[in-house]
Amino acid sequence: MTPEVVIDIFRDALFLIVQMVAVIVTPSLIIGLIVSTLQAATQINEQTLSFLPRLLVTLLTIMVTGPWLLGQLMDFFNNLMLNIPGLIG
Template structure:
């Protein structure tokens, strides 16, 4: 294994991780911004008003995007296992 291979392998794993996390993180950020604007406009400073909608939104996005996430993870894992003899050389 060359250093370039290890760096490329790690880069691919990190890219997959970020790609999988992006829908949940994006929705969490968007809901957080909307709730923050609502809190600033109404001057309500309740912490549960921030946390509960984010949890619900992230959970819904996770349910919707779960088949896509599993497809990406299974494809990546299959490629790793199929190319394992190549990686060992």
């Protein structure tokens, strides 16, 4: 196995991780920005007010995109397992 092959596998794995995290975190960031804007406009400084909507949106995002995320992870793993004989030899 050459260093180029290892770098390619690592690059693909890192891209998959970044993609999965972005799908989960982006809606939470958007909701956090909206809630923060509303808190600034109304001058309500309650920490728990911003936590609960972000938590609910994150959980809903995981529920909705969970099958797709798991499918992407399984595709990567299956591809890696099928290519092991070619990568070693």
